[in-house]
Amino acid sequence: MNVLVTGGAGYIGSHTVLCLLNSGYDVVVYDNLCNSSYEAIKRVEKLTAKTVKFVEGDIRERLALTELFKTNNIDAVIHFAALKAVGESAQIPLDYYQNNVHGSLTLLEVMAEFDVHNFIFSSSATVYGEHNPSPYLETMPLGRPTSPYGTTKVMVENIMDDVSKSNEKFRGISLRYFNPIGAHESGQIGEDPKGIPNNLLPFVAQVAVGKRAKLSIFGDDYPTTDGSCERDYLHVMDLAEGHVAALTWLQDSAQFRGVEAFNLGTGTGTSVFKIINAFEVATNKNIPFEISPRRDGDLPAFWANADKAKTALNWQAKRSLEDMMTDTWRWQSANPNGYNN
Numbered sequence: 495m496n497v498l499v500t501g502g503a504g505y506i507g508s509h510t511v512l513c514l515l516n517s518g519y520d521v522v523v524y525d526n527l528c529n530s531s532y533e534a535i536k537r538v539e540k541l542t543a544k545t546v547k548f549v550e551g552d553i554r555e556r557l558a559l560t561e562l563f564k565t566n567n568i569d570a571v572i573h574f575a576a577l578k579a580v581g582e583s584a585q586i587p588l589d590y591y592q593n594n595v596h597g598s599l600t601l602l603e604v605m606a607e608f609d610v611h612n613f614i615f616s617s618s619a620t621v622y623g624e625h626n627p628s629p630y631l632e633t634m635p636l637g638r639p640t641s642p643y644g645t646t647k648v649m650v651e652n653i654m655d656d657v658s659k660s661n662e663k664f665r666g667i668s669l670r671y672f673n674p675i676g677a678h679e680s681g682q683i684g685e686d687p688k689g690i691p692n693n694l695l696p697f698v699a700q701v702a703v704g705k706r707a708k709l710s711i712f713g714d715d716y717p718t719t720d721g722s723c724e725r726d727y728l729h730v731m732d733l734a735e736g737h738v739a740a741l742t743w744l745q746d747s748a749q750f751r752g753v754e755a756f757n758l759g760t761g762t763g764t765s766v767f768k769i770i771n772a773f774e775v776a777t778n779k780n781i782p783f784e785i786s787p788r789r790d791g792d793l794p795a796f797w798a799n800a801d802k803a804k805t806a807l808n809w810q811a812k813r814s815l816e817d818m819m820t821d822t823w824r825w826q827s828a829n830p831n832g833y834n835n
Protein backbone atom coordinates (compact mmCIF):
# COMPACT_ATOMS: atom_id res chain seq x y z
CA MET A 495 0.00 0.00 0.00
CA ASN A 496 1.32 3.42 -0.99
CA VAL A 497 0.54 6.13 1.56
CA LEU A 498 0.80 9.86 0.94
CA VAL A 499 1.75 11.64 4.16
CA THR A 500 1.28 15.40 4.03
CA GLY A 501 3.35 17.19 6.68
CA GLY A 502 5.40 14.01 7.07
CA ALA A 503 8.61 15.88 7.95
CA GLY A 504 6.99 17.40 11.07
CA TYR A 505 6.96 16.18 14.64
CA ILE A 506 4.10 13.65 14.58
CA GLY A 507 4.47 13.02 10.84
CA SER A 508 8.10 11.90 11.04
CA HIS A 509 7.35 9.42 13.84
CA THR A 510 4.37 8.11 11.91
CA VAL A 511 6.40 7.72 8.71
CA LEU A 512 8.89 5.63 10.69
CA CYS A 513 6.10 3.36 11.98
CA LEU A 514 4.54 3.08 8.51
CA LEU A 515 7.88 2.04 6.98
CA ASN A 516 8.46 -0.48 9.76
CA SER A 517 4.98 -1.89 9.10
CA GLY A 518 5.75 -2.44 5.42
CA TYR A 519 3.97 0.53 3.82
CA ASP A 520 5.50 2.57 1.02
CA VAL A 521 5.48 6.24 1.86
CA VAL A 522 5.45 9.47 -0.13
CA VAL A 523 5.98 12.56 2.02
CA TYR A 524 4.69 15.91 0.77
CA ASP A 525 5.76 18.86 2.92
CA ASN A 526 6.66 22.51 2.31
CA LEU A 527 9.08 22.40 5.29
CA CYS A 528 7.58 25.61 6.73
CA ASN A 529 7.90 24.16 10.23
CA SER A 530 10.23 21.21 9.77
CA SER A 531 13.50 20.01 8.37
CA TYR A 532 14.40 17.50 5.66
CA GLU A 533 16.95 16.15 8.15
CA ALA A 534 14.05 14.43 9.98
CA ILE A 535 13.30 12.39 6.86
CA LYS A 536 16.97 11.47 6.43
CA ARG A 537 17.08 10.24 10.02
CA VAL A 538 13.89 8.21 9.58
CA GLU A 539 15.47 6.58 6.53
CA LYS A 540 18.56 5.74 8.55
CA LEU A 541 16.58 4.34 11.49
CA THR A 542 14.44 2.14 9.27
CA ALA A 543 17.01 1.36 6.55
CA LYS A 544 14.23 2.19 4.05
CA THR A 545 13.72 5.01 1.62
CA VAL A 546 11.04 7.67 1.65
CA LYS A 547 9.96 9.44 -1.49
CA PHE A 548 10.04 13.11 -0.52
CA VAL A 549 8.40 15.88 -2.52
CA GLU A 550 8.73 19.46 -1.33
CA GLY A 551 5.50 21.32 -1.92
CA ASP A 552 2.48 23.06 -0.51
CA ILE A 553 -0.97 21.46 -0.10
CA ARG A 554 -2.53 24.62 -1.54
CA GLU A 555 -0.69 24.17 -4.85
CA ARG A 556 -3.22 22.29 -6.94
CA LEU A 557 -0.93 21.76 -9.94
CA ALA A 558 1.84 20.31 -7.79
CA LEU A 559 -0.63 18.03 -6.00
CA THR A 560 -2.11 16.89 -9.32
CA GLU A 561 1.36 16.04 -10.57
CA LEU A 562 2.03 14.16 -7.33
CA PHE A 563 -1.09 12.01 -7.71
CA LYS A 564 -0.39 11.51 -11.42
CA THR A 565 3.11 10.21 -10.84
CA ASN A 566 2.43 8.13 -7.71
CA ASN A 567 -0.16 5.45 -7.25
CA ILE A 568 -1.62 6.68 -3.96
CA ASP A 569 -3.92 4.35 -2.01
CA ALA A 570 -4.44 6.42 1.14
CA VAL A 571 -3.63 9.86 2.52
CA ILE A 572 -2.62 10.75 6.07
CA HIS A 573 -3.03 14.50 6.34
CA PHE A 574 -0.83 16.17 8.97
CA ALA A 575 0.09 19.36 7.09
CA ALA A 576 -1.21 22.35 9.01
CA LEU A 577 -0.14 25.39 10.99
CA LYS A 578 -0.61 24.59 14.66
CA ALA A 579 0.32 27.47 16.98
CA VAL A 580 -2.81 28.33 18.96
CA GLY A 581 -1.70 31.85 20.00
CA GLU A 582 -0.38 32.76 16.55
CA SER A 583 -3.68 31.66 15.01
CA ALA A 584 -5.45 34.50 16.84
CA GLN A 585 -2.95 37.01 15.42
CA ILE A 586 -3.02 35.78 11.82
CA PRO A 587 -6.33 33.91 11.52
CA LEU A 588 -6.57 34.27 7.74
CA ASP A 589 -3.24 32.46 7.31
CA TYR A 590 -4.59 29.62 9.42
CA TYR A 591 -7.86 29.32 7.49
CA GLN A 592 -5.94 29.63 4.23
CA ASN A 593 -3.38 26.98 5.12
CA ASN A 594 -5.45 24.51 7.12
CA VAL A 595 -8.87 24.79 5.50
CA HIS A 596 -8.10 25.80 1.93
CA GLY A 597 -5.16 23.36 1.94
CA SER A 598 -7.39 20.50 3.08
CA LEU A 599 -10.05 21.41 0.48
CA THR A 600 -7.50 21.38 -2.31
CA LEU A 601 -6.15 18.04 -1.14
CA LEU A 602 -9.63 16.49 -0.92
CA GLU A 603 -10.50 17.81 -4.39
CA VAL A 604 -7.38 16.34 -5.97
CA MET A 605 -7.94 13.05 -4.12
CA ALA A 606 -11.47 12.83 -5.57
CA GLU A 607 -10.14 13.60 -9.04
CA PHE A 608 -7.78 10.63 -8.79
CA ASP A 609 -10.35 8.33 -7.17
CA VAL A 610 -8.48 8.13 -3.86
CA HIS A 611 -10.93 7.87 -0.97
CA ASN A 612 -8.99 6.71 2.11
CA PHE A 613 -8.30 9.78 4.24
CA ILE A 614 -6.92 10.05 7.77
CA PHE A 615 -7.05 13.53 9.27
CA SER A 616 -5.02 14.98 12.17
CA SER A 617 -7.72 16.43 14.36
CA SER A 618 -7.44 17.54 17.95
CA ALA A 619 -9.13 17.39 21.33
CA THR A 620 -9.72 21.11 20.86
CA VAL A 621 -12.75 20.26 18.66
CA TYR A 622 -14.71 19.42 21.83
CA GLY A 623 -14.70 23.11 22.70
CA GLU A 624 -15.22 24.61 26.14
CA HIS A 625 -18.43 23.03 27.34
CA ASN A 626 -18.16 19.27 27.00
CA PRO A 627 -17.24 17.54 30.28
CA SER A 628 -14.17 15.29 30.52
CA PRO A 629 -13.52 12.57 29.67
CA TYR A 630 -14.31 13.54 26.09
CA LEU A 631 -16.28 10.98 24.09
CA GLU A 632 -16.46 10.83 20.30
CA THR A 633 -20.28 10.98 20.49
CA MET A 634 -20.20 14.44 22.09
CA PRO A 635 -21.16 17.37 19.85
CA LEU A 636 -18.30 19.39 18.42
CA GLY A 637 -17.89 22.62 20.34
CA ARG A 638 -16.67 26.11 19.61
CA PRO A 639 -12.89 26.03 20.07
CA THR A 640 -11.27 29.01 21.73
CA SER A 641 -8.86 29.70 18.83
CA PRO A 642 -8.96 30.05 15.03
CA TYR A 643 -6.58 27.06 14.96
CA GLY A 644 -9.18 24.92 16.74
CA THR A 645 -11.90 26.24 14.46
CA THR A 646 -9.94 25.06 11.40
CA LYS A 647 -10.02 21.52 12.86
CA VAL A 648 -13.79 21.67 13.39
CA MET A 649 -14.23 23.05 9.87
CA VAL A 650 -12.23 20.24 8.27
CA GLU A 651 -14.14 17.63 10.30
CA ASN A 652 -17.40 19.17 9.04
CA ILE A 653 -16.09 19.22 5.48
CA MET A 654 -15.22 15.52 5.77
CA ASP A 655 -18.76 14.77 6.94
CA ASP A 656 -20.26 16.65 4.01
CA VAL A 657 -17.90 15.02 1.52
CA SER A 658 -18.86 11.59 2.84
CA LYS A 659 -22.55 12.40 2.37
CA SER A 660 -22.01 13.44 -1.23
CA ASN A 661 -19.40 10.84 -2.22
CA GLU A 662 -20.43 7.29 -1.43
CA LYS A 663 -16.85 6.06 -1.80
CA PHE A 664 -15.33 8.34 0.84
CA ARG A 665 -13.67 6.59 3.81
CA GLY A 666 -12.51 9.16 6.33
CA ILE A 667 -11.02 8.88 9.78
CA SER A 668 -10.60 11.78 12.11
CA LEU A 669 -7.99 11.14 14.78
CA ARG A 670 -8.47 13.51 17.70
CA TYR A 671 -5.10 13.79 19.37
CA PHE A 672 -4.74 14.81 22.98
CA ASN A 673 -1.24 16.05 24.02
CA PRO A 674 1.57 14.23 22.21
CA ILE A 675 4.99 14.52 23.85
CA GLY A 676 8.21 12.52 23.88
CA ALA A 677 10.37 11.32 21.03
CA HIS A 678 11.49 8.14 19.31
CA GLU A 679 13.43 5.88 21.70
CA SER A 680 16.61 6.37 19.65
CA GLY A 681 16.77 10.10 20.45
CA GLN A 682 17.33 10.68 16.72
CA ILE A 683 13.99 12.29 15.90
CA GLY A 684 11.81 14.48 18.09
CA GLU A 685 10.01 17.79 18.39
CA ASP A 686 12.02 20.73 17.07
CA PRO A 687 9.98 23.91 17.52
CA LYS A 688 11.14 27.07 15.81
CA GLY A 689 11.72 30.01 18.18
CA ILE A 690 10.20 30.06 21.65
CA PRO A 691 8.26 26.84 22.24
CA ASN A 692 4.52 27.26 22.77
CA ASN A 693 4.01 23.81 24.25
CA LEU A 694 4.91 22.67 27.72
CA LEU A 695 7.33 19.79 27.14
CA PRO A 696 9.57 21.44 24.54
CA PHE A 697 9.82 24.41 26.88
CA VAL A 698 10.70 22.23 29.87
CA ALA A 699 13.31 20.39 27.78
CA GLN A 700 14.89 23.67 26.66
CA VAL A 701 15.12 24.83 30.28
CA ALA A 702 16.78 21.53 31.19
CA VAL A 703 19.34 21.89 28.40
CA GLY A 704 20.13 25.48 29.43
CA LYS A 705 18.59 27.30 26.47
CA ARG A 706 15.94 29.00 28.64
CA ALA A 707 16.32 30.23 32.22
CA LYS A 708 13.01 29.10 33.67
CA LEU A 709 9.55 27.84 32.87
CA SER A 710 6.49 30.03 33.31
CA ILE A 711 3.58 28.06 34.67
CA PHE A 712 0.44 29.62 33.26
CA GLY A 713 -1.78 29.71 36.32
CA ASP A 714 -1.83 27.83 39.65
CA ASP A 715 -5.36 28.79 40.68
CA TYR A 716 -7.42 26.49 38.47
CA PRO A 717 -10.05 24.25 40.06
CA THR A 718 -7.81 21.17 39.72
CA THR A 719 -6.01 18.93 42.22
CA ASP A 720 -2.97 21.23 42.53
CA GLY A 721 -4.22 24.41 40.82
CA SER A 722 -2.35 23.90 37.53
CA CYS A 723 -4.00 22.74 34.28
CA GLU A 724 -4.42 19.05 33.54
CA ARG A 725 -3.95 17.48 30.11
CA ASP A 726 -3.91 13.97 28.66
CA TYR A 727 -0.26 13.56 27.60
CA LEU A 728 0.56 10.62 25.34
CA HIS A 729 3.82 9.37 23.88
CA VAL A 730 4.30 10.42 20.26
CA MET A 731 5.27 6.83 19.34
CA ASP A 732 1.95 5.58 20.72
CA LEU A 733 0.24 8.27 18.67
CA ALA A 734 2.22 7.29 15.57
CA GLU A 735 1.20 3.66 16.07
CA GLY A 736 -2.40 4.86 16.30
CA HIS A 737 -2.13 5.96 12.66
CA VAL A 738 -0.94 2.53 11.57
CA ALA A 739 -3.85 1.02 13.55
CA ALA A 740 -6.28 3.37 11.78
CA LEU A 741 -4.87 2.49 8.36
CA THR A 742 -5.07 -1.22 9.16
CA TRP A 743 -8.68 -0.73 10.25
CA LEU A 744 -9.47 0.98 6.93
CA GLN A 745 -7.91 -1.92 5.04
CA ASP A 746 -9.77 -4.51 7.13
CA SER A 747 -13.12 -2.71 6.86
CA ALA A 748 -13.80 -3.10 3.16
CA GLN A 749 -17.49 -2.23 3.59
CA PHE A 750 -16.83 0.96 5.54
CA ARG A 751 -18.03 4.23 4.01
CA GLY A 752 -18.38 7.56 5.79
CA VAL A 753 -16.34 9.15 8.58
CA GLU A 754 -15.32 7.80 11.96
CA ALA A 755 -13.68 9.82 14.75
CA PHE A 756 -11.32 8.30 17.32
CA ASN A 757 -9.80 9.88 20.40
CA LEU A 758 -6.11 9.09 20.77
CA GLY A 759 -5.12 9.69 24.38
CA THR A 760 -4.31 7.73 27.52
CA GLY A 761 -7.52 8.48 29.42
CA THR A 762 -5.66 10.21 32.27
CA GLY A 763 -5.10 13.88 33.06
CA THR A 764 -1.75 15.07 34.44
CA SER A 765 -1.10 18.51 35.89
CA VAL A 766 1.72 20.88 34.94
CA PHE A 767 3.29 20.47 38.39
CA LYS A 768 3.20 16.68 38.02
CA ILE A 769 4.85 16.94 34.59
CA ILE A 770 7.68 19.03 36.02
CA ASN A 771 8.14 16.57 38.86
CA ALA A 772 8.10 13.57 36.50
CA PHE A 773 10.66 15.25 34.25
CA GLU A 774 12.95 16.06 37.19
CA VAL A 775 12.75 12.51 38.56
CA ALA A 776 13.30 10.85 35.17
CA THR A 777 16.20 13.07 34.12
CA ASN A 778 17.79 14.24 37.35
CA LYS A 779 17.59 17.83 36.07
CA ASN A 780 16.23 20.74 38.05
CA ILE A 781 13.53 22.84 36.33
CA PRO A 782 13.30 26.36 37.76
CA PHE A 783 9.84 27.87 37.32
CA GLU A 784 7.72 30.87 38.17
CA ILE A 785 3.96 31.21 38.38
CA SER A 786 2.60 33.48 35.65
CA PRO A 787 -0.91 34.62 34.81
CA ARG A 788 -3.27 32.21 33.11
CA ARG A 789 -2.85 31.90 29.33
CA ASP A 790 -5.82 33.08 27.24
CA GLY A 791 -8.03 30.26 26.05
CA ASP A 792 -6.57 27.53 28.31
CA LEU A 793 -9.15 25.12 29.72
CA PRO A 794 -8.58 23.91 33.30
CA ALA A 795 -8.56 20.20 32.52
CA PHE A 796 -9.48 17.71 29.82
CA TRP A 797 -8.66 14.14 28.97
CA ALA A 798 -9.86 11.42 26.65
CA ASN A 799 -12.13 8.49 26.86
CA ALA A 800 -10.06 6.29 24.54
CA ASP A 801 -12.26 3.18 24.69
CA LYS A 802 -13.43 3.43 21.10
CA ALA A 803 -9.87 3.27 19.72
CA LYS A 804 -9.17 0.31 22.00
CA THR A 805 -12.23 -1.65 20.94
CA ALA A 806 -12.32 -0.81 17.24
CA LEU A 807 -8.68 -0.17 16.34
CA ASN A 808 -7.12 -2.48 18.90
CA TRP A 809 -4.96 0.49 19.87
CA GLN A 810 -4.03 1.63 23.33
CA ALA A 811 -1.34 4.01 24.56
CA LYS A 812 1.20 1.79 26.29
CA ARG A 813 4.19 3.97 27.12
CA SER A 814 4.44 5.51 30.61
CA LEU A 815 4.88 9.11 31.71
CA GLU A 816 8.43 8.17 32.65
CA ASP A 817 9.07 6.92 29.07
CA MET A 818 7.73 10.24 27.76
CA MET A 819 10.14 12.20 29.96
CA THR A 820 13.19 10.01 29.37
CA ASP A 821 12.68 9.99 25.62
CA THR A 822 12.11 13.77 25.49
CA TRP A 823 15.37 14.26 27.33
CA ARG A 824 17.33 11.78 25.20
CA TRP A 825 16.29 13.69 22.09
CA GLN A 826 16.80 17.17 23.56
CA SER A 827 20.18 16.45 25.18
CA ALA A 828 21.57 14.77 22.05
CA ASN A 829 20.17 17.55 19.81
CA PRO A 830 20.23 20.80 21.83
CA ASN A 831 19.63 22.75 18.62
CA GLY A 832 17.18 20.30 17.15
CA TYR A 833 17.94 19.28 13.57
CA ASN A 834 20.30 22.26 13.14
CA ASN A 835 23.15 20.61 15.02
Ligand code: NAD
Pocket residue numbers: 500501502503504505506507524525526527528529530531551552553554573574575576577578593597616617618619671672673674
Ligand atom coordinates in the same frame (compact mmCIF):
# COMPACT_ATOMS: atom_id res chain seq x y z
P1 NAD B 1 4.46 20.13 12.79
O1 NAD B 1 4.41 21.59 12.55
O2 NAD B 1 5.69 19.55 13.36
O3 NAD B 1 4.10 19.35 11.44
C1 NAD B 1 3.28 19.90 10.44
C2 NAD B 1 4.01 19.73 9.12
O4 NAD B 1 3.19 20.23 8.08
C3 NAD B 1 5.33 20.48 9.07
O5 NAD B 1 6.33 19.62 8.57
C4 NAD B 1 5.06 21.64 8.10
O6 NAD B 1 6.23 21.99 7.39
C5 NAD B 1 4.00 21.02 7.21
N1 NAD B 1 3.10 21.99 6.58
C6 NAD B 1 2.39 23.00 7.17
N2 NAD B 1 1.68 23.65 6.26
C7 NAD B 1 1.88 23.05 5.06
C8 NAD B 1 1.43 23.26 3.73
N3 NAD B 1 0.59 24.28 3.46
N4 NAD B 1 1.83 22.43 2.77
C9 NAD B 1 2.70 21.42 3.03
N5 NAD B 1 3.20 21.19 4.25
C10 NAD B 1 2.79 21.99 5.26
O7 NAD B 1 3.19 19.77 13.72
P2 NAD B 1 2.82 18.39 14.43
O8 NAD B 1 2.85 18.63 15.89
O9 NAD B 1 3.57 17.27 13.85
O10 NAD B 1 1.28 18.30 14.02
C11 NAD B 1 0.85 17.52 12.92
C12 NAD B 1 -0.67 17.65 12.81
O11 NAD B 1 -1.27 17.23 14.05
C13 NAD B 1 -1.16 19.06 12.57
O12 NAD B 1 -2.28 19.00 11.71
C14 NAD B 1 -1.61 19.52 13.94
O13 NAD B 1 -2.58 20.51 13.88
C15 NAD B 1 -2.14 18.23 14.52
N6 NAD B 1 -2.16 18.19 15.98
C16 NAD B 1 -0.99 18.38 16.67
C17 NAD B 1 -1.01 18.35 18.06
C18 NAD B 1 0.26 18.59 18.85
O14 NAD B 1 0.17 18.80 20.07
N7 NAD B 1 1.44 18.54 18.26
C19 NAD B 1 -2.21 18.11 18.75
C20 NAD B 1 -3.38 17.92 18.01
C21 NAD B 1 -3.34 17.95 16.62
Ligand code: UDP
Pocket residue numbers: 673692693694695697709710711712713722723724725766789792
Ligand atom coordinates in the same frame (compact mmCIF):
# COMPACT_ATOMS: atom_id res chain seq x y z
N1 UDP C 1 1.96 25.51 29.93
C1 UDP C 1 2.68 26.24 30.87
N2 UDP C 1 3.83 26.86 30.46
C2 UDP C 1 4.29 26.81 29.18
C3 UDP C 1 3.55 26.07 28.23
C4 UDP C 1 2.38 25.45 28.63
O1 UDP C 1 2.30 26.30 32.03
O2 UDP C 1 5.33 27.42 28.87
C5 UDP C 1 0.73 24.81 30.36
C6 UDP C 1 -0.50 25.30 29.63
O3 UDP C 1 -1.11 26.34 30.33
C7 UDP C 1 -1.36 24.03 29.60
C8 UDP C 1 -0.35 22.89 29.62
O4 UDP C 1 0.88 23.45 30.03
O5 UDP C 1 -2.11 23.96 30.77
C9 UDP C 1 -0.16 22.24 28.25
O6 UDP C 1 0.08 23.28 27.31
P1 UDP C 1 0.40 22.97 25.79
O7 UDP C 1 0.50 24.28 25.09
O8 UDP C 1 1.57 22.06 25.72
O9 UDP C 1 -0.86 22.14 25.32
P2 UDP C 1 -2.40 22.61 25.11
O10 UDP C 1 -2.61 23.87 25.85
O11 UDP C 1 -2.52 22.77 23.65
O12 UDP C 1 -3.22 21.50 25.65
